[in-house]
Amino acid sequence: MYKKFLDLGKQPLANKFLTKTEISKKEDFYNLSIGFNKKNNLVSILKTISSKRMFNDKYPYRSSMSETMKNYFYELSKKIIKEFNPSCFLEIGSNDGTLIKNFDKKKSICVEPCKNHAKITTKMGYKTYPKYWNLSLAKKIKKENKKIDLIYSANTISHIHDLTSVFKSAEYVLSKNGILIIEDPSLLECLKLGSYDQFYNEHIHVFSLLSISKLVRKQNMEVYNIETLNTAGGSIRYYIKRKVNKNIRIKKSVLLLLKKEKKHGLDKFKTYQLFGKKIRKSKQKLRKIFINLKKQNKKIISYGATAKSCTVFNYCNLGKNLIDYVVDTTPEKIDKYTPGTHIKIKKYKKNSLNNVDYAFLSAWNFKDEIFNKEKKYIKKGIKFITHTPKPRII
Numbered sequence: 319m320y321k322k323f324l325d326l327g328k329q330p331l332a333n334k335f336l337t338k339t340e341i342s343k344k345e346d347f348y349n350l351s352i353g354f355n356k357k358n359n360l361v362s363i364l365k366t367i368s369s370k371r372m373f374n375d376k377y378p379y380r381s382s383m384s385e386t387m388k389n390y391f392y393e394l395s396k397k398i399i400k401e402f403n404p405s406c407f408l409e410i411g412s413n414d415g416t417l418i419k420n421f422d423k424k425k426s427i428c429v430e431p432c433k434n435h436a437k438i439t440t441k442m443g444y445k446t447y448p449k450y451w452n453l454s455l456a457k458k459i460k461k462e463n464k465k466i467d468l469i470y471s472a473n474t475i476s477h478i479h480d481l482t483s484v485f486k487s488a489e490y491v492l493s494k495n496g497i498l499i500i501e502d503p504s505l506l507e508c509l510k511l512g513s514y515d516q517f518y519n520e521h522i523h524v525f526s527l528l529s530i531s532k533l534v535r536k537q538n539m540e541v542y543n544i545e546t547l548n549t550a551g552g553s554i555r556y557y558i559k560r561k562v563n564k565n566i567r568i569k570k571s572v573l574l575l576l577k578k579e580k581k582h583g584l585d586k587f588k589t590y591q592l593f594g595k596k597i598r599k600s601k602q603k604l605r606k607i608f609i610n611l612k613k614q615n616k617k618i619i620s621y622g623a624t625a626k627s628c629t630v631f632n633y634c635n636l637g638k639n640l641i642d643y644v645v646d647t648t649p650e651k652i653d654k655y656t657p658g659t660h661i662k663i664k665k666y667k668k669n670s671l672n673n674v675d676y677a678f679l680s681a682w683n684f685k686d687e688i689f690n691k692e693k694k695y696i697k698k699g700i701k702f703i704t705h706t707p708k709p710r711i712i
């Protein structure tokens with residue numbers, strides 16, 4: 319049973335960028351509320367949208383749009399190959415192939431339900447299943463391929479409502495000593511950073527080690543190692559094995575993180591109630607910043623048309639009256655409008671920050687990359703606005 323602790327109001331689908339004709343039509347909204355389930359320590363959104371509506375042939379998010387992610391996946395693939403040297407590798411949520419392109423085509427399999435992305439990896443020569451990850455697909459994959467000895471999935475499992483099915487299916491296709499590696503945003507970091515924008519229709523859950531441990535235990539699996547990462551605003555990489563595989567010992571990092579999460583009260587509802595209170599205050603502060611700047615006739619844009627900023631804009635009521643336009647590099651988002659708030663998205667250019675006074679850091683998780691890219695304009699005096707870890711001007 320989930321207990322609600324935060325109401326982020328009426329929200330549109332975060333990656334449903336609108337065309338000019340679509341903005342005059344009726345848009346679908348749902349209520350974005352977050353709850354805590356004491357039984358399995360899961361923190362999840364309470365109303366979910368069907369996968370088919372979110373992950374279809376027009377899904378705009380592409381991992382390759384950030385240099386940080388391209389380098390990150392390149393380095394990670396080297397590490398995976400060195401440590402595991404998989405003879406059959408499966409990636410769940412392979413997107414546009416940014417990670418898998420570093421793996422041997424003959425030894426790798428992609429699972430990607432967004433057909434526009436699945437087409438890309440198929441074209442690249444990878445065996446791709448353009449399907450949702452569930453038991454019926456796991457059965458098909460097991461029938462048609464060798465036993466999988468390594469599954470990897472980044473920022474995908476948290477998008478799936480039925481987690482029992484996720485881990486059951488992984489267990490089903492894995493070889494006896496097979497390993498499952500997943501990584502997703504960290505709940506502890508989300509609480510510390512006040513990054514409530516980690517919640518939107520696609521981010522159904524924000525995981526902790528406490529919750530993942532309980533979920534995998536149901537499939538007789540266990541987390542034997544974890545790594546804390548800077549990606550996606552602070553993430554955890556979980557290494558999971560079968561309990562019967564005694565060749566691998568549980569690392570001390572697992573016990574230490576479990577202890578830390580308990581110390582921060584991630585297993586207590588009270589912690590989330592306090593988080594909810596903090597976020598309600600954060601909304602007021604952020605609004606004040608924008609309103610004050612606009613009173614001074616400042617030109618404010620948003621840097622990145624992120625899904626996360628959809629939650630911020632709609633929750634904090636930041637619309638066209640406060641944000642002049644958004645800049646982004648993704649071809650699928652350019653010349654469209656932000657969901658709910660209908661702010662125009664323009665193509666990012668090297669001189670996009672010319673004549674801009676303030677830019678909201680929508681892609682705050684890429685702060686270093688952006689600050690590095692915009693050094694010249696930062697020197698000239700452009701300022702950034704952020705809501706995390708608290709609303710302020712940088």
Ligand code: TYD
Nearest residue numbers: 383384622623624625626646647648681684
């Ligand atoms: P990300 O933070 O991964 O977002 P989401 O909240 O959607 O999961 O999204 C990055 C978005 O920001 C993507 O649309 C590309 C855009 N972007 C830029 O336009 N310029 C940049 O320098 C960076 C790093 C991202």
